[in-house]
Amino acid sequence: MENRGSEKSVIYARVSSKEQEREGFSIPAQKKVLREYALKHGLTVAKVFEEAETAKSSGRKQFSKMVHFLRDNPDIKHLLVEKTDRLYRNFHDYVELDFESLGVTIHLVKENEILSRDSRSHEKFVHGIKMLMAKNYIDNLSEEVKKGQTEKAAQGIWPSNAPIGxxxxxxxxxxxxxxxxxxxxxxxxxxxxxxxxxxxxxxxxxxxxxxxxxxxxxxxxxxxxxxxxxxxxxxxxxxxxxxxxxxxxxxxxxxxxxxxxxxxxGFAQKPKLTKRDFSFAGIMTCGHCGCAITAEQKRKKSGKTYTYYHCTNGKGSCENVTYLREEKIDEAFADALLRIQLNDEIIEFTRTALIDSSKDEREFRETQIKALNERYTKLESYISQCYQDKLDGHLEPDEWQSKTAVWKSEQEELSNRLNALREANTNYMLEGVKLMELANRASELFKVMTPEEKRETLGLVLSNSRVVNGSVEYDYKKPFDMFVNVTDLSKWRDLRVLNISRNLKHHFGSISQSHTLPTGS
Missing domain, CATH: 3.90.1750.20 (Putative Large Serine Recombinase; Chain B, Domain 2)
Known part of the structure; x- marks a missing residue:
C-alpha cells in the first residue's frame, strides 16, 4: 500500500543491461529502496516509471513519459531516483528534465542529496558535474564494449547478435x-x-x-x-x-x-591480378642471402604471360638468383598441404579421445565459476543490507564504510578470478579437432583459393618458407608438424594421441621439408 503523505512523488528506476541486473542493480531492488525512502519522508508515490534498456542516445520511452507526466501534473513536486547515473545518460536528458522550470525536487537517495530550484549554486554545479560523469561513464562503457568486441573477433568469435541461421x-x-x-x-x-x-x-x-x-x-x-x-x-x-x-x-x-x-x-567478382596480388608475394625469402623473394610477370614472344619469382638481391651479394615459375611453386605448396592430410578414421578416433580428455577439466572449471558467482552475489546482498542499516540509523557511517570496503575488496578479487577462469583457453582440445579437419581439406581447397587465401593458409600451416638451390623449403608450424605423412591408425594411437592432448599448447620441434623445383621456363 502506498504512503499517503502530504506531497506527491514519482519513482524512476532503471537498469541498462542484463549484467547490471545480475550484479544487484535490479529494478525491484531500486524500487524497494525508493519506496522505503518515500515512506520514511512522508511522500506519496503517485507513479513508478521503470526503464530496462540501454540508452546512450536520448529518447528513452519511460524517461520521456515521466517528464511529460511531471509537466501535466504540476502538483507532483518530488522525483525519487537511486543516484545520478540512474537518472541521466547524456546531456540531452539533463536538458529535457529541466527540474528547475518544472519546480521538481530531485532526491538522489543513495547519494544522500536533494536538489531543487532553491539549492545553492555550488550544489547545482556539483550536480552538473555528476551528470557529466554519468555521460563519461557511458562513453567509456561504449568504448570498452567496442574494444571487447574487437578482441572477440580477433579470437574468431562473432561478437554481436547472431546472423539468421x-x-x-x-x-x-x-x-x-x-x-x-x-x-x-x-x-x-x-x-x-x-x-x-x-x-x-x-x-x-x-x-x-x-x-x-x-x-x-x-x-x-x-x-x-x-x-x-x-x-x-x-x-x-x-x-x-x-x-x-x-x-x-x-x-x-x-x-x-x-x-x-x-x-x-552474379555476386562474385573475379580477382584482378596486379603487381601486388601475386599468390606467394611476401611469404618467402632467399635461403642464400636472406633477402625477400619477389615476383614479376614476363611476356613471351607468343604473347603469353608467365609469373616468375626470384631473389631481390637487396644486399648485392646473392650468387644464386634463380627464376622459378609460379606454377611450380604452387605445386610445391600443394604437396606440403597434402602431406598433412589425415584420413577420416584417424580424425574420428582423435576427436573422441580429445573430447573425453577435456570433460573433467571443463566440469572442474564450471564448478569453480559457480562457487565464485554464488559468493559474489552473497557479498552484494551484504553490501545492500549494510547500506540499508546505515540509512535506518542502525549503523554508524564509519562502520558501514569499513565493512563495505572489506566486502568490495573481496568482490574485486572474485571478479579477477572469474575473469581468469572465463578467459582461460579451455577449448584447446576442440580446437585441436578443428586443426585436424583443416589439415584434412587444405590440399583440396588450395586449388581453388584466391591469392590472398593461399597466403593466409600457408601462413597458418608453414613457417620460414625459403628458396634454396631451386627448391622451396619450409617448416611446419605446430601442431601441423605432428600430422606429416601419418596414415596408420595404430601408429597414431600409440604415438600421437597422448602428445596431442598434452601438447596442443606446447608442441614439439618442427619438421623441415623440401621440394625440388625445376628452374626457368
Whole structure:
C-alpha cells in the first residue's frame, strides 16, 4: 500500500543491461529502496516509471513519459531516483528534465542529496558535474564494449547478435547453428547455386519453407536475402570493422557451395591480378642471402604471360638468383598441404579421445565459476543490507564504510578470478579437432583459393618458407608438424594421441621439408 503523505512523488528506476541486473542493480531492488525512502519522508508515490534498456542516445520511452507526466501534473513536486547515473545518460536528458522550470525536487537517495530550484549554486554545479560523469561513464562503457568486441573477433568469435541461421550461446558467448533455421540457410545456398532462382523467387520459396526474418517474422526482403547469400560467415570467416577474421564457429555450408552460389547469382567478382596480388608475394625469402623473394610477370614472344619469382638481391651479394615459375611453386605448396592430410578414421578416433580428455577439466572449471558467482552475489546482498542499516540509523557511517570496503575488496578479487577462469583457453582440445579437419581439406581447397587465401593458409600451416638451390623449403608450424605423412591408425594411437592432448599448447620441434623445383621456363 502506498504512503499517503502530504506531497506527491514519482519513482524512476532503471537498469541498462542484463549484467547490471545480475550484479544487484535490479529494478525491484531500486524500487524497494525508493519506496522505503518515500515512506520514511512522508511522500506519496503517485507513479513508478521503470526503464530496462540501454540508452546512450536520448529518447528513452519511460524517461520521456515521466517528464511529460511531471509537466501535466504540476502538483507532483518530488522525483525519487537511486543516484545520478540512474537518472541521466547524456546531456540531452539533463536538458529535457529541466527540474528547475518544472519546480521538481530531485532526491538522489543513495547519494544522500536533494536538489531543487532553491539549492545553492555550488550544489547545482556539483550536480552538473555528476551528470557529466554519468555521460563519461557511458562513453567509456561504449568504448570498452567496442574494444571487447574487437578482441572477440580477433579470437574468431562473432561478437554481436547472431546472423539468421545461428543463435547466440550465452554460456561461452559464441554462436551455434539454429536447429530450425540453419538447414533452411543451407538450402538457400543450394538453391542459389543451381542458377534457377532469382532473389525474388528464392526468398519467396524459403518463406514457404518456413524461413522468417528474425525481428518482424516476415518474408525476407531482397536486400536481406542478398546479404545472407553474400555473407561468408556461413562457411567460416566473417567481416568485422572492415577486417576479415577466421571464425571458430561451426560452418553451415562449405566454401565450395558458397563460391558456387556467388558465381551463379552474379555476386562474385573475379580477382584482378596486379603487381601486388601475386599468390606467394611476401611469404618467402632467399635461403642464400636472406633477402625477400619477389615476383614479376614476363611476356613471351607468343604473347603469353608467365609469373616468375626470384631473389631481390637487396644486399648485392646473392650468387644464386634463380627464376622459378609460379606454377611450380604452387605445386610445391600443394604437396606440403597434402602431406598433412589425415584420413577420416584417424580424425574420428582423435576427436573422441580429445573430447573425453577435456570433460573433467571443463566440469572442474564450471564448478569453480559457480562457487565464485554464488559468493559474489552473497557479498552484494551484504553490501545492500549494510547500506540499508546505515540509512535506518542502525549503523554508524564509519562502520558501514569499513565493512563495505572489506566486502568490495573481496568482490574485486572474485571478479579477477572469474575473469581468469572465463578467459582461460579451455577449448584447446576442440580446437585441436578443428586443426585436424583443416589439415584434412587444405590440399583440396588450395586449388581453388584466391591469392590472398593461399597466403593466409600457408601462413597458418608453414613457417620460414625459403628458396634454396631451386627448391622451396619450409617448416611446419605446430601442431601441423605432428600430422606429416601419418596414415596408420595404430601408429597414431600409440604415438600421437597422448602428445596431442598434452601438447596442443606446447608442441614439439618442427619438421623441415623440401621440394625440388625445376628452374626457368
Amino acid at each position: 545461428y543463435i547466440n550461446k550465452l554460456e561461452n558467448k559464441t554462436i551455434v547453428p539454429d536447429p530450425k533455421k540453419a538447414p533452411l540457410i543451407a538450402k538457400a545456398f543450394e538453391m542459389a547455386a543451381t542458377g534457377q532462382y532469382s532473389l525474388a523467387k528464392l526468398k519467396r520459396r524459403l518463406y514457404e519453407m518456413g524461413l522468417r526474418s528474425p525481428r518482424a517474422g516476415k518474408e525476407l526482403g531482397k536486400e536481406a536475402m542478398s546479404r545472407v547469400l553474400k555473407n561468408p560467415i556461413y562457411y567460416g570467416p566473417f567481416k568485422w570493422k572492415d577486417k576479415i577474421y577466421q571464425g571458430v564457429h561451426f560452418p553451415i555450408i562449405s566454401k565450395e557451395l558458397f563460391d558456387k552460389a556467388q558465381f551463379t547469382m
